[in-house]
Amino acid sequence: MSAPKDKRGRDGILPGLLKGMATTAKSVMRPTHTAEYPHAEPTLPPRSRGVIALLEENCTSCMLCARECPDWCIYIDSHKETIPATTEGGRDRQRNVLDRFAIDFSLCMYCGICVEVCPFDALFWSPQFEYAEYDLRDLLHEKDRLGEWMATVPPPPALNESAADPAEVTAANRPERGR
Amino acid sequence: MTLVEVALRAVSVLAAFLVLPLLVGQTEHKLMAHMQGRLGPMYAGGFHGWAQLVADGAKFVQKEDIVPAAADKRLFRLAPAIALIPYLVALAVVPIAPGVAGLDVPASAILVLVATGVGALGTLIAGWASANKYALIGALRAAAQLISYELPIVLAVASVCLAGGSLSLPTITERWQPHWLLWQLPGAIVFLVAAVAELQRPPFDTPVADAELVMGPWTEYTGLRFAFFLLAEYAGIVVLSLLFAALWLGGWHGPFSEHLGWVWTLLKGFAVAILVIWMRVAWPRVRADQLQRLAWLWLVPLALLQLALTGVGVVMGW
Ligand code: SF4
Ligand code: SF4
Numbered sequence: 332m333s334a335p336k337d338k339r340g341r342d343g344i345l346p347g348l349l350k351g352m353a354t355t356a357k358s359v360m361r362p363t364h365t366a367e368y369p370h371a372e373p374t375l376p377p378r379s380r381g382v383i384a385l386l387e388e389n390c391t392s393c394m395l396c397a398r399e400c401p402d403w404c405i406y407i408d409s410h411k412e413t414i415p416a417t418t419e420g421g422r423d424r425q426r427n428v429l430d431r432f433a434i435d436f437s438l439c440m441y442c443g444i445c446v447e448v449c450p451f452d453a454l455f456w457s458p459q460f461e462y463a464e465y466d467l468r469d470l471l472h473e474k475d476r477l478g479e480w481m482a483t484v485p486p487p488p489a490l491n492e493s494a495a496d497p498a499e500v501t502a503a504n505r506p507e508r509g510r
Numbered sequence: 511m512t513l514v515e516v517a518l519r520a521v522s523v524l525a526a527f528l529v530l531p532l533l534v535g536q537t538e539h540k541l542m543a544h545m546q547g548r549l550g551p552m553y554a555g556g557f558h559g560w561a562q563l564v565a566d567g568a569k570f571v572q573k574e575d576i577v578p579a580a581a582d583k584r585l586f587r588l589a590p591a592i593a594l595i596p597y598l599v600a601l602a603v604v605p606i607a608p609g610v611a612g613l614d615v616p617a618s619a620i621l622v623l624v625a626t627g628v629g630a631l632g633t634l635i636a637g638w639a640s641a642n643k644y645a646l647i648g649a650l651r652a653a654a655q656l657i658s659y660e661l662p663i664v665l666a667v668a669s670v671c672l673a674g675g676s677l678s679l680p681t682i683t684e685r686w687q688p689h690w691l692l693w694q695l696p697g698a699i700v701f702l703v704a705a706v707a708e709l710q711r712p713p714f715d716t717p718v719a720d721a722e723l724v725m726g727p728w729t730e731y732t733g734l735r736f737a738f739f740l741l742a743e744y745a746g747i748v749v750l751s752l753l754f755a756a757l758w759l760g761g762w763h764g765p766f767s768e769h770l771g772w773v774w775t776l777l778k779g780f781a782v783a784i785l786v787i788w789m790r791v792a793w794p795r796v797r798a799d800q801l802q803r804l805a806w807l808w809l810v811p812l813a814l815l816q817l818a819l820t821g822v823g824v825v826m827g828w
Contacts, residue, residue, distance in 0.1 A: 351792035358544065365549040
């Protein structure tokens with residue numbers, strides 16, 4: 332159909348109306364886009380930010396995450412323990428023991444700064460998102476709950492083949508400096 | 511008519527009045543959803559959400575019935591009834607099969623026109639009684655719309671009455687010939703457009719334009735009274751569709767019409783209802799001024815032309 336155009340290059344009224352009907356008729360014939368969520372698992376994009384999982388063994392209680400968190404929703408308590416020297420005349424060592432690690436997800440804005448800033452790979456993004464509560468106060472999750480979510484953390488994405496080598500590899504492969 | 515027969519007819523008309531609009535409403539839910547790439551209701555009742563409108567009704571019944579303090583209380587309470595009941599009256603005289611109608615009155619075509627005209631008054635009264643500026647603006651728009659579109663409807667129906675040589679709907683349908691499809695085509699288009707406008711259905715829903723007027727004349731209504739307005743809208747679609755099927759599509763005429771006449775009427779009516787739904791989904795809302803333009807510059811002249819054509823046809827004995 333050669334659509335007559337008006338001065339502003341639009342279709343006329345009748346072609347426009349017919350086009351509307353044709354478009355909707357075509358949509359009826361196509362399958363719908365709806366994913367019936369509770370019955371069908373949603374396909375989440377990679378690196379989805381569902382919840383923050385804690386790998387407790389890696390955490391040194393350094394508090395960097397708590398200090399960087401923009402709305403102070405990470406709570407950390409820890410104490411020092413002394414490990415006696417293992418050899419005669421050696422020096423006793425001290426280490427931090429994590430007593431409490433909690434994230435208040437009613438405040439968290441999912442900025443991911445804590446995950447980025449953790450120097451010891453103790454925090455991870457998990458795509459798990461089904462942890463709604465009826466009471467806001469129940470969204471404060473302690474370290475055991477955060478630890479459970481570690482199971483849902485996906486493996487890190489494969490390295491990009493065309494990416495530059497890591498700095499360590501480049502350094503190790505650097506040719507000897509000729510004198 | 512014995513008393514039993516009267517009761518039986520009344521009950522069956524009432525049943526049709528309660529069931530058919532729900533059928534149209536559910537069709538609209540599903541068809542509109544699929545036209546927009548959605549699924550529509552899927553849970554209520556189990557199978558593809560067939561009981562969604564029943565559930566909606568149950569919800570409406572439980573809602574608080576609020577009457578605004580500044581409202582004209584008697585009119586406010588009365589308006590849903592004025593909107594709803596005329597369609598019940600109109601539905602009673604629409605013929606389904608030869609000799610099968612809730613009521614057979616001599617000038618049923620006029621009765622239907624009058625009844626649907628009164629039904630639209632409910633919107634006006636609701637808007638005026640609500641004491642709400644959105645409702646009032648909506649009611650004013652509705653009034654302007656009704657005045658403009660009543661005329662083309664009457665002219666279009668008059669043309670068919672002229673062609674059939676009767677004011678009784680069953681008689682007109684009885685005399686319907688397939689060549690009317692072409693002969694009465696302009697009148698059919700005029701009627702369809704004008705009737706959709708009179709029902710204030712999209713694309714002619716400026717009175718209830720929800721982006722501008724909240725919900726127009728229905729803004730202040732809650733619960734069951736609000737539901738009655740919705741029911742009136744869908745009952746209006748049913749009446750319009752069946753009337754269109756009876757007058758322009760030949761009602762029960764079709765293969766096996768001796769036994770399956772009523773099926774033909776209902777099928778044709780359903781097809782018209784689907785067209786009405788389709789128009790809602792596919793087309794944008796027209797502005798109030800475009801609405802008036804369409805009525806006075808296109809529909810009225812077209813209807814008059816149809817009337818002249820019908821006159822010529824009747825004299826020539828087509
Ligand atoms: S994601 Fe952002 S807001 Fe949430 S805990 Fe981590 S740093 Fe705080
Ligand atoms: S999670 Fe990471 S940044 Fe936070 S206290 Fe533990 S080690 Fe430090």
